[in-house]
Amino acid sequence: MICEDCGKEARSGDAFCRQCGSKLSGGEGGAEAGAPPQGAAAGETAWSPPPQEGAVPPAPAVTPPPVFPPPRPRSVAAKTSGWAVASLVLGILSFLCLPFVAAIVAIIFGALARSDIKRSRGEVGGSGLAAAGIVLGVVNLSLLLIFVAGMVPWVVVNLGRTRTITRTVGLQGAQTVSATLEIDSGSLEVGSGASDMFEGTFTYNVKRWEPDIEYRVREDLGELSVKQGGEWWFPAFWFIHNDWDLRFTGGVPLDLAARMASAGGEFDLKDLSLRSFSVDSSSGDITADLSGDLPELRRVSARVSSGDVGLDLKGRYATYIQMDVESSSGEVDIDLAGEWESALGATISSSSGDVMLHLPSEVGVRVRVRTSSGDVNATGMTLDSGGEDGAVYVNGAFRQAAITLQIDVASSSGDVTLLSD
Numbered sequence: 001m002i003c004e005d006c007g008k009e010a011r012s013g014d015a016f017c018r019q020c021g022s023k024l025s026g027g028e029g030g031a032e033a034g035a036p037p038q039g040a041a042a043g044e045t046a047w048s049p050p051p052q053e054g055a056v057p058p059a060p061a062v063t064p065p066p067v068f069p070p071p072r073p074r075s076v077a078a079k080t081s082g083w084a085v086a087s088l089v090l091g092i093l094s095f096l097c098l099p100f101v102a103a104i105v106a107i108i109f110g111a112l113a114r115s116d117i118k119r120s121r122g123e124v125g126g127s128g129l130a131a132a133g134i135v136l137g138v139v140n141l142s143l144l145l146i147f148v149a150g151m152v153p154w155v156v157v158n159l160g161r162t163r164t165i166t167r168t169v170g171l172q173g174a175q176t177v178s179a180t181l182e183i184d185s186g187s188l189e190v191g192s193g194a195s196d197m198f199e200g201t202f203t204y205n206v207k208r209w210e211p212d213i214e215y216r217v218r219e220d221l222g223e224l225s226v227k228q229g230g231e232w233w234f235p236a237f238w239f240i241h242n243d244w245d246l247r248f249t250g251g252v253p254l255d256l257a258a259r260m261a262s263a264g265g266e267f268d269l270k271d272l273s274l275r276s277f278s279v280d281s282s283s284g285d286i287t288a289d290l291s292g293d294l295p296e297l298r299r300v301s302a303r304v305s306s307g308d309v310g311l312d313l314k315g316r317y318a319t320y321i322q323m324d325v326e327s328s329s330g331e332v333d334i335d336l337a338g339e340w341e342s343a344l345g346a347t348i349s350s351s352s353g354d355v356m357l358h359l360p361s362e363v364g365v366r367v368r369v370r371t372s373s374g375d376v377n378a379t380g381m382t383l384d385s386g387g388e389d390g391a392v393y394v395n396g397a398f399r400q401a402a403i404t405l406q407i408d409v410a411s412s413s414g415d416v417t418l419l420s421d
Contacts, residue, residue, distance in 0.1 A: 003017035003019060003024060004022070004025070005017065005020050005022040006020040008020070010024050079124055079125065080124075080125055081124050083112045083126075084109075084110070084113035084127070084128075084130035084133065085126065085129055086109045087110035087113055087129065087134065088106075088129045088130075088132050088133040088136070089133075090102045090106035090109060090133065090137070091110075091133040091136025092136065094106060094140040095136070099140055099144060100141070103136070103137040103138075106134065106136060107141075109130075110131070110134035110137070111130075111134070113126060113133075162203065162204070162241055163203070163204060163205065165202050165210070166202075167198075167199070168194075168198065169199075169213065170197055171196070171249075171252060172215070172217050173217055173220070174220055175220040175221070175253075176221055176253040176254070176275075177197060177221075177252050178221060178223050178255045178257075179255070179256050179257070180224070180226070180257050180258075180259070181226050181227075181256075182226070182227040182228060182258075182260075183228050183259075183260050183261075183263050184261040184262065185240070185242055185261065185262045185263055186204070186228075186263050187244070187263055187265075187266075188258065188260065188265040188266070189243075189244065189245045189246065189265075189266050189267075189268075190258070190265070190267045191245075191247055191248075192247060192248060192249070192268065192271040192272050194248050194249045196249065197248065198215075198246070198248055200213070200226060200244065200246045200247070201244075201245040202243075202244055203242075203243045206242065207230075208230025209229050210230075211226055211227060211244070212226075212227045212229050213225070213226050213227075214227075222252075226244075226246065228242070250271050250273060251273065252273060253274075253275050253296060254272055255275050256272075256274065257278045257279075257280075258278070258280070259281075260281040261281075261283070264284035264285045264307070265279060265284065265286050266287050267287065267288040269289060269290055270289050270290060270291045270292030271292055273294075274297050275296045275299075276299040276300070278299070279301070279303070279304075280304075281305065281307060283305060283307060284306075284307045285304075285307040285308045286302055286309050286310070287309075287311075287312075288311050290312060291313065291314040291315040293315055294316070294317060295317070295318035295319065297317060297319065298320065298321060299321065299322050300321060300323045300324075300325075301323070301324045301325075302325045302327075303324075303325075303327075304326070304327050304328070304330060305328045306328060306329045307329075308327075308330040308333070308353075309327050309331070310333045311325070312335050313336050313338050314336075314338045315338050315339070316341065317338060317341060317342060318342060320342045320343050320344070320345070321343075321345075322345050323346035323347070323348075324346075324347050325348045326349045327350045327351065327353055328351045328352065331414075332348060332353060332355045332356070336357065336358060336359055336360060336405060337359065337421055339362075340360065340363045342403065343403055343404055343405065343406070344405040344406065344407070346405070346408065348409045349411075350409075350410070350411045351413065354417070355416045355417070356419070357407065357409070357417070358419050359395065359405070359418060359421070360420070361380065361396065361397060361420050362397065362401075363397060363401050363403045363404065364399070364401035364405070365405045365407070366384075366392065366393070366394050366398055366405070366407070367392070367409060367418055368391070368392050368408050368409065369390050369392075369393065369411070370389070370390035370409070371390075371410075371411045373412065373413045374411055374416060376415070376416045376418070377415065377417045377418070378393050378417075378418040379420065380395060380396075380419065380421065381393040381394065382396075384398075390410075393418055395420045
């Protein structure tokens, strides 16, 4: 078939001329006008009808942009439940200072926190804190129940009604007395005013704690022993009473020693004929009034593991006095502003706590202070020297006075205050 317009030979089945695009007459295959030719050879460019005159060419095919899935929203950290934090804090406090009450509240707050966290659907966290608070509260309550279960039989066997007894001991020819007091738990008060050599009033509610009192005289020396009865293995709680009120006569020279395990002691000794005083306490505050006319006082000793120490020496002292004070944990307050007719040698040691000394100005005073951690505050005292052995402070009368107080202070942790009148 020959194209009538351009003379180009057309292929069989073509409806349009491949050269000029004119419609061929008598095309084979009955192809419809505008249909693409049949039997195009493999690899040839796909046929498209020629553009008509005056026609607007079709717009090129536009490939749509790829569609990506929407980005996932960033996860936001869940806020911690305040109930959970409070539960954990109270659970810890139940072991430190608030047993029972804090344990119950810790369990309640923990349950509220877990319920709040469950309803929030991930917006509130802290389930681990709530669980820890609940566990601590349950453990604390369990220990308390075990403790109470053990206390009940102990109370039934040992605790009785409160009793008050009075014991009196005569001098029996002794010229001097050495008294030893041993109390494990409770409170101790010692003073003067006894009509006989010794009078004691004891109030207690533990059956086996009736005091044991022994007294014997050997070569003009009376030896008095007052000891808490029974075996002490239990601390004194609020429902346990063991209160001693002891009195001595003031007309006999007295050497007094007190040993206490878990008890506080108040000693009003200013009206006694005191020659020596020593106290040893594991736990409890100690106060001693030695401010009277005590011409025979030669030794003062106080050793306290846990508790404050207060000594009042504002009296008159005619003989040399050796003083030793040792405190592991607690404040030390010593007043030495008395009338000193003889010298004093004092050693004061404090592991943890402040030390305060009230010093006289009429006699010479020399204080050597050694501190590991703490400040030295000196009023009315002058720094005389300093070095590895400590700082030495003296008062204005030190170099002229015939009588001197020599004091050595060692403090590991705490301030040292020197006050000279």
